[in-house]
Amino acid sequence: MAAPLVLVVLAAVTVRAALFRSSLAAFIAERVEVASPLNAWKRVVEGLALLDLGVSPYSGAVFHETPLIIYLFHFLIEYAELVFMITDVLTAVALYLAIQDFNKVVFKKQKLLIELDKYAPDVAELIQTPVEMHYIPLKRQFIPIKLKSKSFWLYTMQYASLYLCSLVVIICLSFFLLNSWDFIPSVYGFILSVPDLTPNIGLFWYFFAEMFEHFSLFFVCVFQINVFFYTIPLAIKLKEHPLFFMFVQIAIISIFKSYPTVGDIALYMAFLPVWSHLYRFLRNIFILSCVLIFCSFLFPVLWHLWIYAGSANSNFYYAITLTFNIGQILLISDYFYAFLRREYYLTHGLYLTRQDGTEAMLVLK
Incomplete structure (x- = not known):
């Protein structure tokens, strides 16, 4: 599987290098879907200028990255393009290696559970095969292992x-x-108090722009708690499935963070192929995929109508933002439902029957 990875990485680096050299680079850098008050490159450049003048980059309200970032680019500003591409490659390779290790563990675990008769007898079609997992075991013979608890x-x-x-x-x-x-x-x-209400693809900016000032603190706490509110119940429910828990948690953070960008969404969507065995249990994947794709195309259209053409207002852009985030929430909920349904079938059998022998229907609540 190393050859496909190398080809994908080379293709990605080529596309990114071409975009850096094209006229689209300046256009993309200005897009609110890509740049936020936290990660905008112009703000990094201004912070570097202040640092060179002997002024703290945090003395104003422009730069909000950590000191590690500004000192890194203080020495590598001339090679910023190369740094970004190397970071992308390292991220891709790290994800690939992590998923390979995860697949090996899952492969061994499910074979052990089969030997211990922990799975129902009619769920062979639900068991992940090495081909589906993009993992070929080194040995045909399985050596029983003990799962450390x-x-x-x-x-x-x-x-x-x-x-x-x-x-x-x-x-x-x-x-x-x-x-x-x-x-x-x-x-x-800055991240917790959300003082900068620059439009983005998140849920905060429009809501707090329209709110009375004396209500802001209360609702900031209500909005920010969403990132942490689901952690403990999900951790308890998915305590035996840490990677799926991490996937859901990253998705929740990307949806409810104060200054999200498409990079946050791309991070958790990079894990979707890992759950390809859940596709048969997804209920609304086609509709939700269409919603997310069409919203992605409508973001720049409604932004242009609002900012440049003047034929729309902020309500139009925020409406498509709400639709996009609702689509993400429903997508993650659909994957969570599919995951729980598959786990139930593995234990209780794929073809459920009532006491009278008739076919039963599984309803998860």
């Missing part, structure tokens, strides 16, 4: 500790580089 809460504490330690290291390293704590309100405070 650890407490769910032990895993939770381990990963929570790892996250907190990483956050502390990043903050301490940022302070060492900047010799100031100015970056905390300018980066983390």
